[in-house]
Amino acid sequence: xxxxxxxxxxxxxxxxxxxxxxxxxxxxxxxxxxxxxxxxxxxxxxxxxxxxxxxxxxxxxxxxxxxxxxxxxxxxxxxxxxxxxxxxxxxxxxxxxxxxxxxxxxxxxxxxxxxxxxxxxxxxxxxxxx
Numbered sequence: 435x436x437x438x439x440x441x442x443x444x445x446x447x448x449x450x451x452x453x454x455x456x457x458x459x460x461x462x463x464x465x466x467x468x469x470x471x472x473x474x475x476x477x478x479x480x481x482x483x484x485x486x487x488x489x490x491x492x493x494x495x496x497x498x499x500x501x502x503x504x505x506x507x508x509x510x511x512x513x514x515x516x517x518x519x520x521x522x523x524x525x526x527x528x529x530x531x532x533x534x535x536x537x538x539x540x541x542x543x544x545x546x547x548x549x550x551x552x553x554x555x556x557x558x559x560x561x562x563x564x
Contacts, residue, residue: 476492476497509528
């Protein structure tokens with residue numbers, strides 16, 4: 435085999451490997467964390483690997499980033515399971531939830547804090563406003 439033929443064979447194998455990897459890359463669906471559905475309440479039990487305090491009943495923005503990582507992994511599992519079962523609708527919802535978890539984890543790691551609640555001026559109110 436000549437050097438040119440060996441080089442061409444190597445480049446072909448690399449191209450095939452890159453295409454295979456590109457097909458495996460998972461892209462999270464775009465989500466808006468600031469929208470009306472961007473900060474849902476955790477309703478399910480905590481992931482089995484979570485050893486911290488119970489997070490059920492809290493919003494994603496109130497959970498620790500490590501918890502959100504575990505929750506995203508759980509949603510990824512259900513997305514694969516639903517896709518394998520042929521239910522792309524449920525798989526899409528699970529992918530979106532995983533993306534929300536990852537988005538909030540990234541935001542919290544970057545130092546995001548909840549905005550302060552507006553303070554109402556009770557002195558300006560009259561009994562009719564109550």
